[in-house]
Amino acid sequence: MSILETKELSHDFKGLWALRNVGLQVKEGERHAIIGPNGAGKTTLFNVITGTYVPSKGNVFFKGNDVTKAKPNEMVRLGMGRSFQITSTFSRLTAFENIRMAVLSKRGIRFNLFKQVDKMNDVTEETDAILKRINLDGERDIPASALSYGKSRSLEISMALATDPDIVMLDEPTAGMSRDETHTAVELVRRLTEGKTTVIIEHDMDVVFSLADRITVLHHGEILAVGTPGEIEKNQEVKDAYLGEMEV
Amino acid sequence: MMNKTTKWILWSVLLVFLIIYPLVFGIYYTNVFVTFAIAALYAVAIQMLLGFTGFLSFGHAMYFGVGAYGTAIALVHIKGLPLIVSVLFGFASALLLALVMAPLVVRLSVTAFAMIHMAFGMLAYTLALKLRNITGGEDGIGAFPIPPLRIPGVFSIDMTDPTNFYYFAMVILGVSIWILWFVTKTPFGCLMVGIRDNANRIDYLGFKLPQTKAVLYLLVGGFAGIAGSIFALFQNLISAMELYIMHSFIQIMQIMVGGIGSFFGPILGAGVFAVLEELTSRYTQRVELVIGLILILVIMYFPTGLIGMYHHFKTRFFTRQAD
Numbered sequence: 280m281s282i283l284e285t286k287e288l289s290h291d292f293k294g295l296w297a298l299r300n301v302g303l304q305v306k307e308g309e310r311h312a313i314i315g316p317n318g319a320g321k322t323t324l325f326n327v328i329t330g331t332y333v334p335s336k337g338n339v340f341f342k343g344n345d346v347t348k349a350k351p352n353e354m355v356r357l358g359m360g361r362s363f364q365i366t367s368t369f370s371r372l373t374a375f376e377n378i379r380m381a382v383l384s385k386r387g388i389r390f391n392l393f394k395q396v397d398k399m400n401d402v403t404e405e406t407d408a409i410l411k412r413i414n415l416d417g418e419r420d421i422p423a424s425a426l427s428y429g430k431s432r433s434l435e436i437s438m439a440l441a442t443d444p445d446i447v448m449l450d451e452p453t454a455g456m457s458r459d460e461t462h463t464a465v466e467l468v469r470r471l472t473e474g475k476t477t478v479i480i481e482h483d484m485d486v487v488f489s490l491a492d493r494i495t496v497l498h499h500g501e502i503l504a505v506g507t508p509g510e511i512e513k514n515q516e517v518k519d520a521y522l523g524e525m526e527v
Numbered sequence: 528m529m530n531k532t533t534k535w536i537l538w539s540v541l542l543v544f545l546i547i548y549p550l551v552f553g554i555y556y557t558n559v560f561v562t563f564a565i566a567a568l569y570a571v572a573i574q575m576l577l578g579f580t581g582f583l584s585f586g587h588a589m590y591f592g593v594g595a596y597g598t599a600i601a602l603v604h605i606k607g608l609p610l611i612v613s614v615l616f617g618f619a620s621a622l623l624l625a626l627v628m629a630p631l632v633v634r635l636s637v638t639a640f641a642m643i644h645m646a647f648g649m650l651a652y653t654l655a656l657k658l659r660n661i662t663g664g665e666d667g668i669g670a671f672p673i674p675p676l677r678i679p680g681v682f683s684i685d686m687t688d689p690t691n692f693y694y695f696a697m698v699i700l701g702v703s704i705w706i707l708w709f710v711t712k713t714p715f716g717c718l719m720v721g722i723r724d725n726a727n728r729i730d731y732l733g734f735k736l737p738q739t740k741a742v743l744y745l746l747v748g749g750f751a752g753i754a755g756s757i758f759a760l761f762q763n764l765i766s767a768m769e770l771y772i773m774h775s776f777i778q779i780m781q782i783m784v785g786g787i788g789s790f791f792g793p794i795l796g797a798g799v800f801a802v803l804e805e806l807t808s809r810y811t812q813r814v815e816l817v818i819g820l821i822l823i824l825v826i827m828y829f830p831t832g833l834i835g836m837y838h839h840f841k842t843r844f845f846t847r848q849a850d
Contacts, residue, residue, distance in 0.1 A: 329731070355733030367731075369724040380721055383714050384733040390742060391714045399714075442733060 282307040288337035297323040312491035320500040360444030364451040370424035381441035429460035446476040563801035569754040570793035578788040581723035583641040586648025592770035594621040594752025595759035602671040621752020633740040655767035667766025786834025
């Protein structure tokens with residue numbers, strides 16, 4: 280049973296078809312990786328699914344509902360979390376306040392003008408528990424902009440997960456990280472997304488093959504191949520797409 | 528960190544100061560203080576929009592003005608209107624205007640938001656000038672009856688007495704400022720600063736941006752209206768000049784000088800402006816010259832304002848260096 284499905288999804292950037300007839304299927308409980316050379320349309324696919332853009336053609340189905348035209352906040356309320364390739368935290372707020380924002384959303388506290396947030400002990404406890412789980416309890420009161428790159432990436436990923444979504448979409452969680460940081464981040468992703476449906480865009484092949492249950496390969500906006508890591512590794516078309524990219 | 532006792536002592540000192548102020552300083556300075564307090568509430572309301580949520584408006588004088596006109600017109604036309612109800616009239620008319628404007632402005636970008644407000648602000652100013660039979664045009668509405676504050680059969684306090692009015696204004700303005708302060712401490716306050724830092728992420732965390740901004744917009748409009756309402760009662764005169772664009776700029780300048788992004792910055796800024804105006808007007812009529820100069824100095828040397836300056840020197844002189 281697919282929790283997330285796209286049907287003949289196409290997106291047109293004024294003449295440039297960034298996506299062409301993409302039929303992505305994500306099964307409940309799996310870690311699904313989307314790979315492909317630069318400009319293959321991976322982030323565009325994410326943007327169309329999570330509601331940044333309404334696709335030019337085709338449909339998106341989430342938990343059986345047609346969510347093609349849903350806005351980001353509606354997708355989150357339906358149970359989708361998303362992290363960004365370019366770190367998108369609240370830079371002037373502390374790590375604690377960043378996570379707390381997601382916790383407030385998860386608890387449906389949106390228009391509360393009558394109770395001080397510092398006195399909501401359950402919110403504070405939950406936020407602190409999350410910070411501990413991602414090893415950021417030492418940086419609790421440091422502004423997000425002052426965190427090290429690796430830590431701010433952890434924060435970025437955790438904010439997507441802190442709303443407790445049914446499916447989490449991670450856009451290159453290890454983007455721009457050093458080898459060591461990548462290793463830590465992969466372990467973090469592995470730990471946090473245990474048993475949770477995850478869609479992950481990733482460049483680093485080691486990461487992809489160690490994390491993913493299934494892989495979809497995008498190339499020039501189209502799906503080139505779908506399969507388990509073992510199948511993808513052997514696929515000649517995929518090799519050509521990546522090798523062709525290297526020659527350029 | 529301040530502990531609880533120090534905090535209570537500070538608040539008590541402030542309260543005692545506010546109570547004895549008119550007795551010590553006399554009627555003239557009492558009126559100066561009321562002018563300052565009105566400006567402080569107005570500036571704090573604007574700060575909710577500008578410093579906390581990141582939206583600059585060049586036209587909030589219209590909310591101040593509509594609040595003032597609301598109170599004045601109600602007092603002219605309704606006989607025996609109680610004082611509190613007349614303030615509520617001011618609040619409600621500003622709120623109503625905000626309700627009409629909100630759907631139009633909540634989806635705008637920061638720049639468009641500022642410019643649209645400038646346009647509507649000037650429109651409101653022109654309307655106040657031209658609709659002479661309602662607003663009195665350039666002459667404005669003056670000498671309307673100021674009702675006493677009373678509970679029938681219990682007490683009746685004459686509000687034309689400056690000292691009595693001072694206490695009344697302090698209660699209304701103080702409570703309003705406290706309400707706004709409280710809002711910044713609630714989850715809604717978190718959302719406000721979240722929108723300022725990263726509106727896109729707020730959307731991606733499941734919050735509805737336009738609706739959140741609309742609630743804030745109503746709040747800011749309404750409380751600017753209360754400031755205007757008290758102003759009308761205080762001056763017993765309201766004219767189109769109060770809607771002029773300069774009355775949108777001055778509050779922004781006070782916020783810049785006091786400290787952008789800090790709740791108490793605008794109050795400090797309004798205080799600095801009140802003192803400067805008081806001092807310079809003794810020697811020259813060019814008060815704006817001095818105020819402009821101060822603004823330039825602050826922006827050049829302390830872009831975070833006087834509150835920022837205070838924090839800077841505090842960390843510099845009162846924090847022990849790590850060995």
